[in-house]
Amino acid sequence: DAGVTQSPTHLIKTRGQQVTLRCSPKSGHDTVSWYQQALGQGPQFIFQYYEEEERQRGNFPDRFSGHQFPNYSSELNVNALLLGDSALYLCASSRMEMSLSGTEAFFGQGTRLTVV
């Protein structure tokens, strides 16, 4: 099991452009959460997907959107990129049936997005 995999590992975009980041969850996991980690900060929750629907959302603008596919993989889309969107984007997967009682979230290596 490769665990949680994210692509690409690094990305450079220009202000105003759009970007799509991808995540494949750990085998057996059905829930995907996305986090943004700015330099020197802890990860900040963006949103969570389960059964192809957004279940929870953090304090992020509508420019941040996502999708979950039937195979549980997920995409994070960011439109109209700003310099402040430069960060490490982390994907975490877990099993929803375990989540209610507390379960381990497995993280990917992240995608480093630089907006210039």
Next chain:
Amino acid sequence: AQRVTQPEKLLSVFKGAPVELKCNYSYSGSPELFWYVQYSRQRLQLLLRHISRESIKGFTADLNKGETSFHLKKPFAQEEDSAMYYCALSGLDGGNKLVFGAGTILRVKS
């Protein structure tokens, strides 16, 4: 507002010395508390969580609801403990999203 505070950005100790990484939280309900660790060039991984009451790699953490703290402790630090440590809180709004602190870098010197 739900918040996790890790007051130290950097904690530097000698090998064999005791370690305590501080974590305080603000949350009105019954939270679940976690410690995540990130070793150099590795992904973020769970170290321990309060509901399991485990000791992992010699680390323990006790949830103190009166002081709203979840400090991470180890009696004798090892060089391989050097890493970034994040305290995190879950159980917010009925979901399982994690709220992280800013993290503490632990450096264990020989």
